[in-house]
Amino acid sequence: MNTQKLDALFEAYSIAADGAYVYVCDIKNDYSKWSKAAVDYFGLPGEYMESAGHIWLGHISPDDREDFETSIADVFEGREKSHNIQYRAMAKDGKYVLCTCSGVSIPDDDGTPAYFCGIIKNHDCLNYTDSITNLRSLYGFLEDIKGCLWKKQKISTIIIGLEDFSRANDIYNYAFGNRILRKFGSILQQAFRGMGTTYRMDGTKFAVISENSSIEELNTVYRDVQELVAQNFYVASDRIALSLCAGAVTIADFSVTADTVYSCLKYAFAESKNSRHGDLYLFEEALNNDQKDTLKRINFIRNCIIDNCSGFYLCYQPVVDTKTEILKGAEALIRWRSDVYGVVPPLSFIPVLEQDSLFPKLGKWILRQALIDCKKILMGNPGFIINVNLSYAQLEKGDFAQDVIDILEETQFPAENLCLEITERCRLLNINQLKKIFSALRKKGVRIALDDFGTGFSSLGILRDLPVNTVKIDRGYVMNIENDAKDRNTVKFISDLAKSFSAEVCAEGIETEGMRNELRELNVTSLQGYYYSKPIEIGEFLKKFCK
Numbered sequence: 001m002n003t004q005k006l007d008a009l010f011e012a013y014s015i016a017a018d019g020a021y022v023y024v025c026d027i028k029n030d031y032s033k034w035s036k037a038a039v040d041y042f043g044l045p046g047e048y049m050e051s052a053g054h055i056w057l058g059h060i061s062p063d064d065r066e067d068f069e070t071s072i073a074d075v076f077e078g079r080e081k082s083h084n085i086q087y088r089a090m091a092k093d094g095k096y097v098l099c100t101c102s103g104v105s106i107p108d109d110d111g112t113p114a115y116f117c118g119i120i121k122n123h124d125c126l127n128y129t130d131s132i133t134n135l136r137s138l139y140g141f142l143e144d145i146k147g148c149l150w151k152k153q154k155i156s157t158i159i160i161g162l163e164d165f166s167r168a169n170d171i172y173n174y175a176f177g178n179r180i181l182r183k184f185g186s187i188l189q190q191a192f193r194g195m196g197t198t199y200r201m202d203g204t205k206f207a208v209i210s211e212n213s214s215i216e217e218l219n220t221v222y223r224d225v226q227e228l229v230a231q232n233f234y235v236a237s238d239r240i241a242l243s244l245c246a247g248a249v250t251i252a253d254f255s256v257t258a259d260t261v262y263s264c265l266k267y268a269f270a271e272s273k274n275s276r277h278g279d280l281y282l283f284e285e286a287l288n289n290d291q292k293d294t295l296k297r298i299n300f301i302r303n304c305i306i307d308n309c310s311g312f313y314l315c316y317q318p319v320v321d322t323k324t325e326i327l328k329g330a331e332a333l334i335r336w337r338s339d340v341y342g343v344v345p346p347l348s349f350i351p352v353l354e355q356d357s358l359f360p361k362l363g364k365w366i367l368r369q370a371l372i373d374c375k376k377i378l379m380g381n382p383g384f385i386i387n388v389n390l391s392y393a394q395l396e397k398g399d400f401a402q403d404v405i406d407i408l409e410e411t412q413f414p415a416e417n418l419c420l421e422i423t424e425r426c427r428l429l430n431i432n433q434l435k436k437i438f439s440a441l442r443k444k445g446v447r448i449a450l451d452d453f454g455t456g457f458s459s460l461g462i463l464r465d466l467p468v469n470t471v472k473i474d475r476g477y478v479m480n481i482e483n484d485a486k487d488r489n490t491v492k493f494i495s496d497l498a499k500s501f502s503a504e505v506c507a508e509g510i511e512t513e514g515m516r517n518e519l520r521e522l523n524v525t526s527l528q529g530y531y532y533s534k535p536i537e538i539g540e541f542l543k544k545f546c547k
Contacts, residue, residue: 003048006033009106009117020119023103025052027076027113038120043092061088061096075105078113081399097124104398130200132178133185141199141207145251145258148209152254155211158218158280159265160188160225162204163243163273179235184242187233191225192218205269215248219280222246226278245272249283249295256299259356263302264295266355294348297341301349304336305358309365311338314373315535318545319387319506319528322519327545328526329385329419330377332370333535334362354391363394364403371413373538377546378417387419387449395422395429401440408444415445419470422462423451431465442467449506453494463501471498473524475509482514488522495523 006024010033013022021038025031032052039047042059049055053072060068064087074080083103088096103118128140136144148155162184181204188206189198195217196210210218222244229242247268249261264283272281284294304311316330334350337343353359367388374386394400408415420441422434438448449470450463463471473494481487491507498505507519510529519527533544 003031003033005115006031009115013117013119017119020121022119023052023117025116027105027116038122041091041122042089056089059090061090064088075103075116076113078105078111081105081402083116083118091124097122099123130185133182133200135185135189135198135200135206137199138201141201141209142258142262144197144199144209145261148211148251149254149256149258153211154250154252155209156213156215156218156248156250157207157209157261157265158215158222158246158248159201159205159207159269160222160244160246161206161269161273163245163278176235180240180242183233183235184229187225187228191221195221207265215250215280215282218248222280243278245269245276245278246280247272247283248280251295253296256295257302260295260299260302263356264298264352267352270355297344298349298352300338300340301336301344301353302356302358304338305353305362309362312336312362312365313537314366314369315537316373316541317528317535318532318541319385319526320532322516322524322527325527325532327381327384329387330374330541331387331421331528331535332366332373332389334366335535350391354393356393359391359393360397360400360403363391364407367404368407368411371407371411371418374417375411375413376538376542378414380546383417385417385419385447387421389421389423389451392423392429395434395437401437404441404446405444408446415441416447419447419449421449421451421472422466431462434462434466438466450503463497463503468501468503470504470506470526472506472508472528475529478507478509478515478519481518482512488518491519491524492522499523 006026010022010024013024014035017035021035023032023034023038030051030053032049034044034047034049034052036047038044044052044055044059057065057068067085068087071080071083071085075083081104083101086098086100089099090096100121100123101118103116105113106115106117108114128137128143129135130137145155145157147153162180181200185198185200185206188208192198192208192210195213196208199207199209201207208218226244229244231241233240233242247265247270249264249268251261268281268283272278275281301311313335315333315335317333318327319329319331320326321328334346335343336346336349353362370386370388374384377384377386397403404418404420405415407413408418442448447469448467449472450466450468451472452474453463453471462468471494473491477487477490477494479487481491495505504525505523506526506528507524508528510516510519510527510531512531515529516527516531536544
């Protein structure tokens with residue numbers, strides 16, 4: 001049997017496995033390759049196996065087999081695209097260990113499942129030491145954070161990441177890239193010696209947990225390291241200039257979870273990268289919020305997502321035709337409230353949650369709820385379009401397009417009445433990946449809008465490369481349109497540009513009659529803003545706009 005593709009997929013998954021076992025199955029031939037570590041630990045016949053699913057079933061606890069068999073059958077028979085399940089499996093010494101198994105099917109050209117690939121995490125022997133740098137791993141970091149929270153030990157933690165690391169891999173090779181990571185890890189360990197423990201996190205990120213140093217002291221060391229690796233970093237005889245970004249969190253509230261701490265760290269790191277040019281970003285500065293319990297509130301909201309998205313609700317802001325001011329659609333906007341915190345504005349939690357592995361679950365809830373709510377509007381207004389915002393985190397998921405299609409089928413909502421809004425931040429994703437996602441959705445009839453057009457350097461490229469139906473002009477170009485000729489010219493340029501791509505134009509942020517009148521002269525096709533209505537809940541929306 002030709003195992004070339006099987007081996008290639010196995011190698012690709014192994015790069016990101018981070019100590020977990022990898023498996024790849026050729027579904028048609030029922031032929032698989034498994035990690036040698038799994039073979040040795042569980043006493044499996046070999047790395048290459050026929051009927052591996054049947055063999056593995058024999059290792060799974062009898063109490064867990066039915067759930068496992070159902071989940072696997074759903075994937076192999078095409079009813080589900082992914083598999084995520086926990087069970088107990090018997091090791092070769094006869095003892096059962098808890099495992100978490102995650103996998104996804106890869107279809108062939110006609111959509112039939114062709115390969116099933118994924119990882120198995122053995123909770124009895126998760127790798128707490130990184131094999132490349134010999135530093136404590138991400139698992140070790142999370143366990144140590146849990147320990148500090150349990151001991152009620154106040155700590156400061158910093159996450160540091162290498163930028164443009166892929167260029168080093170492209171210029172040299174992966175082996176050389178691993179030497180860079182080893183060298184950089186050693187530099188961090190020496191720099192922070194006596195201050196805390198250094199960790200190798202996922203990808204090219206590292207972290208330090210300190211029980212005795214302030215954020216200011218950690219930042220002083222970080223700046224020294226930043227200067228060193230930018231000017232005087234050598235691997236063998238090769239001089240390599242590295243750029244860094246860093247985020248930090250101070251933990252003084254011990255009711256939060258390690259996962260919440262990690263999400264907030266990732267948010268701070270992203271802010272350092274996107275808005276601070278690599279300077280340290282402290283999470284306590286985040287979200288323009290001067291409350292001291294930001295971390296605790298984020299932890300509370302995370303738990304609400306886990307608890308079936310309790311406390312979340314949607315508001316809707318109408319979109320009207322520019323000439324007639326007849327209702328054309330609405331934008332769904334997420335809100336959250338609780339008895340403890342009251343109503344919390346989305347800017348106080350969405351930017352952090354977008355860095356969290358839970359966000360796709362919230363995204364699916366938002367889409368499903370918006371479609372359920374707006375089916376009521378379609379009965380009297382069959383042309384109504386509901387706009388739902390997407391996050392970068394959702395689009396990263398390989399099964400995102402199928403998730404949307406499944407929710408459309410589940411709710412029996414017409415695909416042509418759904419418009420998904422993407423932002424300029426999607427430039428961070430591979431354009432071919434975006435094309436594949438939106439090509440699949442457009443075939444079903446789903447519409448695509450490009451939100452906040454003009455706020456980033458790659459908006460034009462996205463408009464050119466993706467099948468966009470609507471361009472939404474950022475409110476920054478609309479606010480002064482009554483008095484600023486430059487803004488009027490900019491809006492006219494965007495409108496003409498969109499028209500050349502056969503896209504409609506929606507202007508956001510309409511607050512006055514004068515703004516409306518100016519935009520009517522500039523080929524804008526629809527309007528949205530407080531002039532027509534603030535975002536309101538579905539019951540009030542129906543009373544106000546669907547009489």
